Amino acid sequence: MIIGSQTSLKGIMQQLELVSTTDSTVLILGETGTGKEVIARHIHQQSSRQQQPFIRVNCGAISSELIDSELFGHEKGSFTGATSQKRGWFEQADGGTLFLDEVAELSLAAQVRLLRVIQEGSLRRVGSEQEIKVDVRVIAATHKNLAEEVQHKRFREDLLFRLNVFPVNLPPLRQRLEDISALSEYFATTAASVLSLPICRPTQQQIQYLQQHSWPGNVRELQGVIERAAILGRGQKLAIESALFIKNSDIRLIEPEETSFAENIGEVQHQASFAKLDEVIIQHINQALRKSYGRVEGPFGAAKLLGINPSTLRSKIRKYGINPAPATNLR
Numbered sequence: 001m002i003i004g005s006q007t008s009l010k011g012i013m014q015q016l017e018l019v020s021t022t023d024s025t026v027l028i029l030g031e032t033g034t035g036k037e038v039i040a041r042h043i044h045q046q047s048s049r050q051q052q053p054f055i056r057v058n059c060g061a062i063s064s065e066l067i068d069s070e071l072f073g074h075e076k077g078s079f080t081g082a083t084s085q086k087r088g089w090f091e092q093a094d095g096g097t098l099f100l101d102e103v104a105e106l107s108l109a110a111q112v113r114l115l116r117v118i119q120e121g122s123l124r125r126v127g128s129e130q131e132i133k134v135d136v137r138v139i140a141a142t143h144k145n146l147a148e149e150v151q152h153k154r155f156r157e158d159l160l161f162r163l164n165v166f167p168v169n170l171p172p173l174r175q176r177l178e179d180i181s182a183l184s185e186y187f188a189t190t191a192a193s194v195l196s197l198p199i200c201r202p203t204q205q206q207i208q209y210l211q212q213h214s215w216p217g218n219v220r221e222l223q224g225v226i227e228r229a230a231i232l233g234r235g236q237k238l239a240i241e242s243a244l245f246i247k248n249s250d251i252r253l254i255e256p257e258e259t260s261f262a263e264n265i266g267e268v269q270h271q272a273s274f275a276k277l278d279e280v281i282i283q284h285i286n287q288a289l290r291k292s293y294g295r296v297e298g299p300f301g302a303a304k305l306l307g308i309n310p311s312t313l314r315s316k317i318r319k320y321g322i323n324p325a326p327a328t329n330l331r
């Protein structure tokens with residue numbers, strides 16, 4: 001279920017309708033938690049490959065020594081530890097879709113080989129001279145600014161051109177506040193079912209409260225907050241203020257009590273009324289970071305805007321767990 005397909009994501013969904021049925025490579029760009037994988041799966045499901053495998057590979061999670069073998073497979077004995085022949089992700093996705101998540105994390109050497117497979121539609125397993133034909137649709141995603149990565153020579157320009165046939169820019173949640181209501185309702189319903197609790201829907205006032213948050217973790221963060229709110233509310237209400245408070249404040253505030261977590265809820269809710277100052281500070285810092293494109297220091301940095309020392313700002317960023325990265329679209 002893609003929430004927002006009739007609102008903030010409507011334009012994107014219309015584009016996806018056009019591209020899904022083709023075999024075009026798609027590059028999905030967006031901050032962490034904006035729904036890149038959700039979109040990749042949707043493209044696959046709308047394509048003629050829907051009955052074939054959809055394989056997701058987190059390129060950032062594989063060590064550079066193993067990446068070739070993981071992507072392209074290997075022959076028995078091709079390196080120490082290669083005790084048997086192995087088909088790589090490309091071969092496993094044959095006929096279907098390979099979703100290369102965090103593609104910017106690939107080493108430059110792996111990028112060369114990836115480009116070759118995409119262009120030629122064939123690969124060689126590690127330790128083999130034999131060309132194997134593969135029919136794979138590639139969808140790649142990253143939260144990084146690839147143009148910047150190319151500039152810093154961390155990403156190959158030719159691969160970017162090849163991947164960037166059809167770019168999809170997913171906006172961060174703070175730029176699609178109109179979806180917070182539907183997303184919260186959806187997550188509240190799924191949380192209730194998972195937790196076997198009665199469904200509690202967010203009130204209008206709670207939606208407005210949620211819309212004031214900056215959501216550096218985007219939809220994933222909202223999902224976590226709503227689930228926590230359902231637990232804290234024990235099936236009677238969504239305890240949203242407490243859920244956000246626990247996330248943003250020092251968790252030790254509620255730990256010293258020897259009583260159970262559930263018994264602490266009343267206390268936490270009482271403390272939550274004092275949490276607003278933290279919330280304001282976080283939002284203000286986020287606003288300054290957005291204005292300064294994530295720069296902390298320097299004449300155009302966020303510290304200057306806020307009138308504080310960069311080191312003070314850094315310690316606040318750490319304290320509040322703020323993500324200082326700017327919006328990462330291809331510019």
Ligand SMILES: Nc1ncnc2c1ncn2[C@@H]1O[C@H](COP(=O)(O)OP(=O)(O)OP(=O)(O)O)[C@@H](O)[C@H]1O
Pocket residue numbers: 001002003004030031032033034035036037038039101143219220223
């Ligand atoms: N539009 C949406 N409708 C419903 N659920 C969504 C939507 N967007 C994201 N989600 C949910 O939010 C969570 C994060 O989404 P997803 O994993 O697709 O994000 P991502 O951008 O791929 O994250 P990362 O960059 O960290 O890999 C998932 O649980 C997903 O189901």
